[in-house]
Structures are given as structure tokens and as C-alpha cells.
Amino acid sequence: MKIPIIYNIRSLLRRPATSLATALGVAFVVLTFIGMLALANGFRSAMVSTGRQDNVIVLRKGADAEISSGITRESAAVIRSMPGIARLPDGRPMVTADVYVVVAKPRVDGTETHMPVRGVGPEAFAVRDAVHIVAGRAFEPGRAEVIVGKGLVGRMANTQIGDKLRFGQQDFTVVGHFEADGSAFESEVWGDAETLMPVFRGPVYQTVALRLEDPTSFDAFKARVEGDPRLQVQVKRESDFYAEQSSFLGTLLRVIAYLVTGVMAVGAVFGAINTMDAMVAGRTREIALLQTLGFRRRSILASFLLEAVFLALAGGVLGCLLALPINGIQTSTTNWQSFGELAFAFRITPGILLQGLVFAAIMGFIGGLLPARRAAKMVVAVGLRRE
Amino acid sequence: MTRATLVRANLRRRLRRTILTVLGLGIALFLFVTLRTFLHTLQTVGDVGSESRLIVSNRLGIVFPLPLAYRARLAAQEGVHTVSYASWFGGIYQDPRNFFANYAVDEGYLSLYPEIVVSDEHRAAFMADRTGALVGIRLMERFGWTVGQTITLQGTIYPGEHRFTIRGVYQAGRRGFDESSLLFHHRYLDEIMRAQMGGEGFVGWYVLGVSDPDRAPQIAQAIDATYENSASPTRSQTEKAFNLAFVGMYGNIGFFLNAIGMAVVFAILMVSANTMAMSARERFGEIAVLKTLGFTDGAVLRLVVAESLVIAGLGLALGLGGALLLFNFAEFDLGGFVPGLAVTPGVALMAAAIALLIAAVSAAVPAWQSARLKVVDALRYVA
Numbered sequence: 099m100k101i102p103i104i105y106n107i108r109s110l111l112r113r114p115a116t117s118l119a120t121a122l123g124v125a126f127v128v129l130t131f132i133g134m135l136a137l138a139n140g141f142r143s144a145m146v147s148t149g150r151q152d153n154v155i156v157l158r159k160g161a162d163a164e165i166s167s168g169i170t171r172e173s174a175a176v177i178r179s180m181p182g183i184a185r186l187p188d189g190r191p192m193v194t195a196d197v198y199v200v201v202a203k204p205r206v207d208g209t210e211t212h213m214p215v216r217g218v219g220p221e222a223f224a225v226r227d228a229v230h231i232v233a234g235r236a237f238e239p240g241r242a243e244v245i246v247g248k249g250l251v252g253r254m255a256n257t258q259i260g261d262k263l264r265f266g267q268q269d270f271t272v273v274g275h276f277e278a279d280g281s282a283f284e285s286e287v288w289g290d291a292e293t294l295m296p297v298f299r300g301p302v303y304q305t306v307a308l309r310l311e312d313p314t315s316f317d318a319f320k321a322r323v324e325g326d327p328r329l330q331v332q333v334k335r336e337s338d339f340y341a342e343q344s345s346f347l348g349t350l351l352r353v354i355a356y357l358v359t360g361v362m363a364v365g366a367v368f369g370a371i372n373t374m375d376a377m378v379a380g381r382t383r384e385i386a387l388l389q390t391l392g393f394r395r396r397s398i399l400a401s402f403l404l405e406a407v408f409l410a411l412a413g414g415v416l417g418c419l420l421a422l423p424i425n426g427i428q429t430s431t432t433n434w435q436s437f438g439e440l441a442f443a444f445r446i447t448p449g450i451l452l453q454g455l456v457f458a459a460i461m462g463f464i465g466g467l468l469p470a471r472r473a474a475k476m477v478v479a480v481g482l483r484r485e
Numbered sequence: 486m487t488r489a490t491l492v493r494a495n496l497r498r499r500l501r502r503t504i505l506t507v508l509g510l511g512i513a514l515f516l517f518v519t520l521r522t523f524l525h526t527l528q529t530v531g532d533v534g535s536e537s538r539l540i541v542s543n544r545l546g547i548v549f550p551l552p553l554a555y556r557a558r559l560a561a562q563e564g565v566h567t568v569s570y571a572s573w574f575g576g577i578y579q580d581p582r583n584f585f586a587n588y589a590v591d592e593g594y595l596s597l598y599p600e601i602v603v604s605d606e607h608r609a610a611f612m613a614d615r616t617g618a619l620v621g622i623r624l625m626e627r628f629g630w631t632v633g634q635t636i637t638l639q640g641t642i643y644p645g646e647h648r649f650t651i652r653g654v655y656q657a658g659r660r661g662f663d664e665s666s667l668l669f670h671h672r673y674l675d676e677i678m679r680a681q682m683g684g685e686g687f688v689g690w691y692v693l694g695v696s697d698p699d700r701a702p703q704i705a706q707a708i709d710a711t712y713e714n715s716a717s718p719t720r721s722q723t724e725k726a727f728n729l730a731f732v733g734m735y736g737n738i739g740f741f742l743n744a745i746g747m748a749v750v751f752a753i754l755m756v757s758a759n760t761m762a763m764s765a766r767e768r769f770g771e772i773a774v775l776k777t778l779g780f781t782d783g784a785v786l787r788l789v790v791a792e793s794l795v796i797a798g799l800g801l802a803l804g805l806g807g808a809l810l811l812f813n814f815a816e817f818d819l820g821g822f823v824p825g826l827a828v829t830p831g832v833a834l835m836a837a838a839i840a841l842l843i844a845a846v847s848a849a850v851p852a853w854q855s856a857r858l859k860v861v862d863a864l865r866y867v868a
Contacts, residue, residue, distance in 0.1 A: 119759030126752035130745055137741065160644040162581055165548055202546040202720075209733030212546050266545060267714065298545070330644065346584070361516050362749060368509035369756035372502050376763045429741075432734035437548060439734075 101388065101397050106405035109377065120373040121413035124461055127359060127366045128417025128454045133424050134355030135453065136444040138348060144442035145344030145433070148281040149336035152313035153225060156306040156323065159330045163343065163436050164198040169303045169331065176328050177306050182319045184309040186224055192309035194222035197291045199298045200438040201265060204255045211430075213254055214286040214438035215244075215265065217294030225309050229283055234259045234274030239290040245274040249284035249441030253430055263287065266297045282340065285430070285441045307336060343435045363461055370465025374406050378473045385473050386481025399474035406466020407459050414458025418451050488784075492791045499764070503796065506760045510800025510843065511807065513753035514836050518808040520746040521832045524739050526661075527732055534725035536698040538597060539565075539705055541691040542727075544720040547573075550687035551717050558711065564704045565693045569593040572674055572689035576638030576647060576667075578628070585624055587638065587667040588689070589674035597694050600658040601668075607632070607653030616673055617652035621664040625654055638667075643677050660827070692724075750839055757796075758847040764792075772855045782856045789855065790848045797844035805836050 110117045149155070156177055161167035169177075174195040183191045197217035204210050220239060223229055237243035246257045256262065262269040270289060278284045295301060310319060320333040334342075378385070388398060430441040496503045541559065543549035550572070560568045571590045577583065595601055595608070603611070603619065611617045620630065630636065635650045649669055657664045671688070678687070695701050705721035712719045722730070772785055780788075805828070811817045812826045 116759055116763060119755050123752050123756040123759075126748050126755070130748050133741075134745070158644060160640050162575075162577065162641045166575060166642045200546055200548055202544070205733075205736075209736070210730050211734050211736070212548075266716075266718070298549070358516065358520075358745060361512055362752065365509040365512040365516075365753065366756070368505040368512075369759070372505050372756075372760045372763070375499075375502060376767070379767070429737055431736040431738055439736075 101393055101401040103404060103408070106401060106408060109381065109405065110409055113377070113380075116373055116376065117409060120369055121409055121416060123366050123369045124410045124413030124458050125417035125420060127362045127461070128414045128458050129420045130362060131355065131359040131457055132418065132421040132446060132450055132454045133444070134351070134358065135450045136421070136424055136446045137429075138351035138355055139447065139450060140442045140445035141351060141431075141433075141440070142344050142348040143445055144280060144285075144440060145282050145348070146337070146341045147279060148283060149338070149340035150226075150228075150309075151335065151337045152310050153336035154308050154310055154316065154319065155334050155336045155339045156308075156331050157304075157334070157339075159332050161332070164196075164304050165200060165437050167198075167304045169195065169306055171301060171303070173329050173331065174303055174306050176326065177308070177323060177331075180319070180323060182311055182315055182322070184311045186221065190221060192221055192225050193306060194219040194225050194308070195291060195303040195306045196222070197294050197298060198304040200436075203263075205253055205430075205439075206255055211254075211432055211439040212437055213250065214436070215294065215298075216283075216286050216288050217291035217298075218288055219291055222288075222307075225307055226278070226283060228279045228281060229276055229288075230278075231274050232277050234272075237273055237289050240293060241290070242268055242270045242293060243273045244270045244287050244289040245276050246272050247284035247286050247288070247441075248275055248277050249428075249430070250287065250439070251275050253428075253441055254439070265294070268297055280443065282343075282433075282436075282440055285439055343433065346435050347431070347433055359457075363457070367461050367465045370406060370410060370461060371468055373409070374402065374466050374469035375472070377405070378402065378469045381473075382476065382481045385476055386478050389476070389478045390482070395474040399470050402470035402473045403463065403466045406470065407462040410458045410462025410465065411455065414455045417458065418454055421446065421451075421454070488788060488791070491788060492795065495764075495768075495788075495792055496795060502760065502764070506757060506796055507799045507803065510753060510757055510797065510840070511803030513749050514801055514804025514840060515807045516749050516804075517746050517839065518805055518828055518832055518836050519812075520742050520749070521835065522808065522812060522826055522828050524742050524746075525829060525832060526826050527735065527739065534723065534728040536701060536723050536725055537695050538724040539693040539695055539701055539708075539721050540724055540727040541693060541708060541719050541721045542689075544709075544718040547690065549717070550689055551691065551719065553686045553688055555691065555712070555717075555719070559691055559693060559708065562693075562704060562708060564696055564700050566696050567593055567597055567694035569597050569692045569694075570671065570688040570690065571692065572671065572687075574638070574643070574669075574674065575641040577641060578636065578638055583628075585627075585665050585667065586663070587669070589671040590668050591671045594668070594692065597692050600662045601655045602658045603653050603655045607655075611652040614650055614652050615670060616649055617669065618649040619653045619655055619668040620651050621666050622654050622656050623664040624667060625651075627665065640677075643674075643681055645681075647677065693721075698723075753839075754843055754846060757843050758850065760847070764851070769858065772858060773860045776855075776858070776860050785855050786848075786852045789852045790844070793844040793848040797840040797847075800843075801837060801840040805833055809833075 156169065157164070157167040158169060178191055178193045183193060185191055198214065200212035200214050202210055203213040231245065232248065234245070237245055244263060251257045257272060259272055259274065261272045263272060276288070291303065310316060316335060323329060323331060323333045385398060424444045425446040427444045428441060429444070430439055432438070433440040541551070543551050556568055556570065559565060569591050571588050571594060574587045574589055576587050578585070595603070611619050630651055632651050632654060635648055637646050637648050640647055649667070695704060701723050708721045709719050775785060808828050812828055817826065
């Protein structure tokens with residue numbers, strides 16, 4: 099026969115201070131766990147959401163980032179003329195040859211970082227259709243104007259509309275702000291490629307991005323472009339490329355999260371063992387009584403295990419609730435792979451919350467195992483004799 | 486019976502609990518010390534940078550090169566005794582995950598960096614080989630390389646496969662200086678540039694040796710003023726400031742590490758105070774007996790405090806001792822990721838303060854309860 103769970107809940111409530119302290123211990127571990135995973139996840143999803151599945155990015159062979167790539171005007175023209183590229187209603191191919199650099203600029207707090215600046219072609223807004231203006235207007239080709247991604251506004255100096263950003267010997271006026279679904283583009287400054295090119299590295303693009311007419315034709319397109327003897331390039335799906343760009347820091351943040359919370363969890367398990375031990379010790383007579391009433395040792399073991407898991411789960415839920423306000427907090431760091439500033443938000447997903455709860459339950463289970471065994475193994479006569 | 490005997494007996498009566506509490510405390514303090522040390526090391530990375538070396542880079546950012554033509558003008562700058570230069574190569578060894586720093590340096594570079602310690606034999610062999618490489622000892626160990634071995638790096642900035650022969654191994658002359666880089670000759674890079682881009686004559690950054698560090702700011706200003714209106718304006722800063730700027734690029738990650746450290750401390754406070762309070766509650770009867778025997782409230786308090794102090798002290802010894810052992814003696818540095826991790830006296834003191842605080846908090850509850858305790862009630866109390 100099973101011992102009703104209400105017995106365990108009432109038992110926990112009889113020692114509110116002890117129960118609460120143990121639950122809080124678990125709650126803080128879960129809070130840390132969720133917070134760190136949300137940081138790693140926010141970073142990763144900002145990068146991954148940057149690329150579209152049906153977009154293609156072309157880099158120079160061997161280049162592992164946009165910053166180290168280079169595509170000549172001639173090569174860009176060859177790529178533009180390739181078949182299989184989607185077209186706009188007026189017949190222009192959906193291709194943008196980009197100038198991409200990172201420029202040393204101060205954040206508003208005075209520390210310095212590298213602001214990504216992208217010079218784009220006129221079709222860029224069609225190729226990257228997540229990008230849209232939310233304030234001001236778009237830059238005009240040929241003029242010293244730029245628009246600033248929402249992630250940089252208020253984070254970097256001189257990013258308000260009307261401000262001037264100095265690149266090299268030229269001032270560029272900020273004429274608008276744009277959004278891009280929280281992707282890495284929101285951490286960039288965009289301007290006209292032909293205007294920005296002479297300011298930075300002279301007549302060379304960094305990458306060419308384009309939309310495929312038929313997303314399933316990627317392999318054929320890749321083979322055709324990489325096989326063209328006039329080109330020394332590599333072709334990647336845009337989505338794959340940006341996912342790769344997040345792999346180093348994304349993995350590092352994740353490893354730190356698991357290491358730190360893993361160590362913390364061991365401490366929390368020790369606390370749980372102590373609490374459950376005390377619970378068992380304090381209820382010696384009760385347990386003996388349960389046995390006398392005919393409850394099996396197995397039921398008693400299950401009952402105490404359940405109690406520990408329940409207590410830890412309560413802590414886990416509390417930890418989840420405490421963690422929720424973290425969601426959406428903006429931060430930024432340098433993504434070392436692209437070498438540019440990346441603004442992103444802590445992102446808590448249902449999956450992360452579930453992981454937190456499972457984590458809490460495991461802590462409770464391990465913490466409850468030894469004390470529950472002690473309770474189940476108790477000799478009735480000894481237990482009943484105890485004062 | 487002495488008081489020490491009583492404390493010892495109390496700690497032993499529930500040995501499992503005492504051990505678990507000490508272990509839990511130790512783990513939490515270890516984590517706290519580790520996080521603080523990590524943060525502190527990141528913040529003080531600039532200290533490894535010298536103030537008698539100036540780094541001159543392109544004002545647009547470190548990824549933009551500077552003309553080699555600046556060299557003569559920089560050498561003529563008053564107060565500068567040596568001009569050297571280097572360029573980031575960005576080569577990949579077998580897999581992008583095997584990241585390490587590799588860059589090209591000119592002949593004068595080693596004379597500017599006494600921290601790079603190489604035997605005369607290795608130095609001569611390196612200088613004599615056009616495609617030779619000088620490799621940090623940690624990097625040698627990481628890949629199991631040997632001197633004389635030829636390795637191939639995949640170019641990211643300079644396409645293709647590039648071969649280098651390891652001619653020497655260097656060690657750091659001071660703690661915290663990087664030992665996991667690969668250095669090779671700039672003239673070899675010039676060859677590659679000539680072949681691939683039809684031109685050389687660019688360098689990543691200049692390193693200047695300054696005779697009088699106090700005059701470094703004026704020298705930096707003079708250099709930057711010279712190139713103010715050129716196509717490649719410069720930014721000159723001491724190596725220390727340059728390194729600190731790199732740390733700044735991490736943004737407020739440090740703040741989050743700190744927040745986690747605080748969460749850990751709070752969680753330990755919770756759990757330890759709870760355990761200590763539990764111990765006291767179970768001993769209501771005992772304390773009543775002690776009081777009946779004539780122990781004053783003060784004497785009981787001293788007993789409780791002594792017990793907390795022993796637990797906190799053991800936890801501190803475990804956590805802080807473990808961290809000291811790992812970082813200061815075994816010189817663990819995450820595989821060269823953060824060189825020079827070391828627990829500072831300040832961090833150690835902070836950990837001690839936390840342990841003391843935990844002892845005080847966890848002693849407070851039982852001490853207060855036992856002071857309020859009516860002997861008659863307690864003797865009747867059933868735990």
C-alpha cells in the first residue's frame with residue numbers, strides 16, 4: 099500500500115523554516131542554472147537567427163569569418179550572373195555584395211569595442227527582408243549616411259538620429275534606426291557599399307549574399323560556383339554560416355553554465371541530505387508507527403524519496419519564477435569569431451525551464467536517497483522505543 | 486570535562502551531517518573564490534602589459550593594417566629606441582577548434598620582449614630559418630610538437646596551406662605572460678603577401694620601445710598627431726592600455742560572473758544556517774540539561790559559536806585551500822585560456838569574511854533560541 103502524498107506535504111509544512119531554507123538552496127542553484135543557460139541561448143539564437151535557410155553567403159576560400167574574407171568586383175559580377183538566383187519583380191537578381199569591417203568605437207560606458215559596419219548593395223533589403231527601418235529613413239546611395247541597428251542604439255556613442263559617426267577621414271550622418279528580429283544585424287551599422295568601400299579597404303567586397311530561387315538547389319548552386327575557374331570562393335548556407343560564427347563563445351558559455359551549476363548542485367545535494375536526515379531522525383516514532391500499521395519498507399522508501407523530490411521541485415519552481423525577470427535583459431559582448439560587438443538578450447525558453455525543473459528533481463532524488471534508505475531500514479522496536 | 490571536549494562531541498554525534506556541511510561550505514567557497522579569481526585576472530590582464538612599450542595600431546581598429554612606410558618616421562621619433570612590428574596571421578591548425586594565436590614578427594621583436602625567454606641555440610636556429618617558427622611551451626605540449634617538426638597552418642586571411650618548421654621553444658619570463666602562441670618571420674609573410682596580393686608593405690601593428698615610460702603619453706600624442714590627416718591615422722597607447730581595451734571588449738560579462746558569485750554565497754548562507762539551526766533544535770533537551778547544571782547563557786553561546794566556527798573554518802580551509810592548490814601551486818589556467826590565474830590575498834580575505842559571516846549567522850539562531858529557552862519546557866520537548 100502506498101503512503102498518501104498529503105502525509106509528506108504536511109510533514110514538510112510542520113518544519114516550515116527548515117523546508118524553506120532547503121527549497122531556497124535548490125532555488126538559487128536553479129536560478130543560476132537558468133540564468134547562465136539563458137545567456138548562452140540568447141547569444142546563440144541572436145547569431146543563428148541572422149541567417150536564412152534559403153540565402154547563400156559567398157566568402158573567399160579559407161576565410162573563416164566575414165572580416166577575413168575578400169571578393170573582388172570581378173568575382174562579385176561573376177557570381178551575380180550565375181543562374182539559380184531569385185529575382186525581384188523588376189528582374190534584378192536578389193544579390194548584395196557587402197563591405198564588412200569592424201571599427202574601434204566607444205560604448206556609452208567608455209569601454210571600447212569593435213562596431214560592425216556593413217556596406218550593402220541596393221538589393222540588400224530584399225535579400226535580408228528581416229531588416230526594416232523603425233525610426234528615421236534609409237540611407238541614400240552615394241551620400242555619407244548610415245542607419246544603425248537597434249542593438250547598438252543607446253549602447254554605443256553617437257548612434258542617435260542626427261549624430262555623426264566618423265570613419266577614417268569622413269563623417270557619416272545617422273539617418274535611421276532599424277530592427278532585424280533580434281538577429282546579429284541589429285548590432286551593425288549599415289550604409290551604401292560604394293560609399294563605404296573607399297573609406298575602409300579599397301575596391302574589394304568581403305562577402306556576397308544572395309537568395310536562391312529554389313532552396314533545394316543549394317548543392318547544385320554550390321558546386322557550380324565553387325567549380326567556376328574564375329572564382330576562388332566557398333559557398334555556404336547563410337544559416338549554417340552564422341551558426342558556425344557562434345560556436346566558440348556559445349559553447350564556452352554553455353560549458354561554464356554546466357560547470358558552475360554542477361559544482362553548486364553538489365553543495366545543494368549535501369544540504370538536501372542534511373535536511374532529509376533530520377526529517378527522518380525527527381520522525382523516528384512516526385516511521386515505526388507506519389511500519390506497525392503495515393506499510394511496507396518499499397512504500398516508506400518511496401514516500402521519503404517522494405518527499406525529497408517534492409521539496410526540491412518546489413525549490414525548482416521558485417527558482418524558475420525568480421529567473422523569469424531575467425528574460426529579455428539586454429547585454430553585449432564581443433563575438434571573437436566575427437570580432438564585432440554583438441548585442442543580445444537573455445532568452446529563457448520553456449525547454450530551459452524544464453531543464454531547470456528536471457535538474458531540481460534530480461538533486462532532490464539524490465539528496466533523498468540515503469535518508470530514505472535509513473528510514474526504510476529502521477527496526478520497529480527500536481523506533482517505537484525512541485523518545 | 487573541558488569545553489573543547491563538548492564541542493568535539495557535538496560535532497561527532499552526527500558525523501555525516503558535519504562532514505556534509507563542511508563539504509558543502511567548502512564547495513561553495515571554492516566556487517566563489519574561483520569566480521572572483523577569474524574576474525580579477527581578466528581585469529588585471531593589463532598589468533602584464535609593459536608601460537615602456539607603445540603599441541601603434543590603425544585608429545579604425547586592430548583589423549586594419551598600417552603602411553610599412555611609417556617605420557622610418559617612427560624610428561626617428563625622439564624617445565623611441567626600438568621599432569618593431571607584427572601582423573596577425575590567423576592560421577588554423579587542422580581544425581578551427583584548435584585555436585591559438587599565430588603572428589608574424591620582424592627581427593627586432595624579440596629584443597623588445599625580454600618576457601619571451603629562448604635559449605641562444607633555439608634563437609639562432611629560428612633566426613637562420615626563413616620559414617622557422619618560435620612556439621610557446623604550452624602550445625608545444627598541447628599538440629605534442631617537437632623541435633624540428635614541420636607543421637601546416639590553413640590560412641584564413643591568406644588562403645592556402647602554409648608550412649612552418651618549429652625551430653625554437655619559448656617560455657614566459659614572468660607569470661601571466663602568454664605561453665601558447667606561434668611566432669614566425671615577417672619576411673615570410675611578406676613573401677606570401679607578394680605572391681597572393683601582388684604587394685607587401687603592410688603591417689598589423691608597431692611595437693615601440695620607449696626609453697622613459699613617463700614620457701610615453703607625449704610620444705604617443707606626437708605620433709598620432711603626425712598621421713592625423715593621413716589615409717591611415719594611428720592610435721598609439723601603452724601596451725598596458727592596449728591590453729585593457731581588449732578586456733573591455735568582453736562587455737559586462739564580469740558583472741554577471743559577480744552576480745553568480747553572490748547567488749552562490751547566498752545559497753550557502755541558506756543551507757548552512759539551516760543545518761546549524763537543526764542541530765540546535767535537536768539538542769533542546771541537552772541545552773536544558775547544561776543550563777540546569779549551571780551553564781550560563783554566555784557559556785552556551787560560546788559553545789554554539791565555537792561549533793559554528795569549527796565547521797566554517799574547516800569549510801574555508803577546504804574551499805580556499807583547494808583553490809590555492811589548483812591555481813597558485815598547480816598553475817591551472819584552463820589550457821592557456823586565461824594565463825596567470827592566481828588567488829589574490831584580497832579574494833582570500835573575502836572568502837574568510839564570508840565564512841565568518843556564515844558562522845555568525847548560523848550561530849545566531851540557536852544561540853537566541855537557547856537564551857530564550859525555559860528549562861522546564863525544554864526538558865519536556867520531544868524532537
